[in-house]
Amino acid sequence: MTDASPASAGTGLSRRQHLWIAASIWTVVGAGLLAMGSVFLLRYSYPGLADPLHLSFAVLALGIGLVKGRLVLDRTATRVIDRVEELSQPNPFKSVIQMFGTKTLLLIAAMMGLGVLLRRLGLSYEIRGLVYVAVGVALLWSCRRYWSAAAQVPSRSEQAG
Template identity: 55%
Template sequence: MVETERSPGLNRQQHLLIAAAIWILVGTGLLIMGCIFWFHFPYLGFVDREHIGFGSLALAVGLLKGKFILEKTAARTIERADALTETNPLKSIIQMFGGKTIALILSMMGIGIILRAAGVSFEIRGLIYIAVGTALLWSCQKYLVAARG
């Protein structure tokens, strides 16, 4: 059996696929929970004009946030992935995301915790989750395109 020499740590493509997977998992989870909270799925309780309208507005806000905020964040992350030197996989993922991106992620999580603790209604949280989930799903395509080549 011939042994091939393997470089330590993750390569660029693996880093970008990990970033995309995180964005896809979190975005999908938020979008699903947002739809459950807003439309009261799986009971189909509120699929009327008002709920469709506000749900569409949340979707549009999410697309705008994804395009104008999270796409820039993804572009910076991709640039950092090109210059990674860390061989420890966990440290290299933290290095890839960088301080601003980690702060953005933590602030979004903090806002979610505050909304829950403040007793904000499921409906309002649902609209916010729809917007943030859509933004994450929109921007994850940047990672997937960069990982392809």
């Protein structure tokens, strides 16, 4: 059973490979941000030793992340998944860039810029941790859409391709 669709056959990567790449990026970055944010937010302590204020911030960050994931990154993931069907770039690296598209790449750049800005402004670890946890949770929430799309059985046109 092949995974190449007519739309992605010329890219050198199948639909499933594109979706695995997107899912892997979202998962690895989300897990990294969640881990680093948790360390920052809980002041390098074990969660069982964190004070109620920092635990409250952690719960707030989780809530913000879930809302952002649901309202922003789920739509982004849906747009990227739909775009995979229309890829035409024969170079695999360029097809991955084409898969994400300008809006998604700008969103990624803005989130990276926010991280740099938070460090440069010298904001406390707690504030940076809150943002990192929220963004990490949002990415982990939305990566499920990529994994789900990648796991779907290919259509007949993909199998025949």
